[in-house]
């Protein structure tokens with residue numbers, strides 16, 4: 392897939408990247424959780440597990456566990472939605488780099504080491 396018109400791939404492709412990357416952030420290796428699991432936690436514990444659209448409406452702990460996709464070469468700098476350019480990232484790692492390249496911020500390419508593949512499933516077992 393080399394589509395530059397879309398900002399992000401389909402949800403099916405997104406899920407395949409989280410599975411490939413073992414539901415861990417490829418930068419800091421923290422476990423991340425599925426969108427469905429965060430929604431369920433919010434439904435079960437609406438006051439404790441706040442999760443709205445705005446950052447100010449999100450529980451900080453859940454934000455750290457948020458599954459996001461990160462373009463290794465930022466979309467704004469010509470990066471595409473190919474599987475080679477997208478990795479699973481936690482909320483802080485995805486947000487923190489902004490539009491800088493890996494080289495500009497001194498990060499190693501996360502593909503230089505294998506993903507963590509333990510039994511972590513992003514808490515998808517909660518919503519099956």
Ligand SMILES: [Zn+2]
Nearest residue numbers: 416419481484
């Ligand atoms: Zn991270």
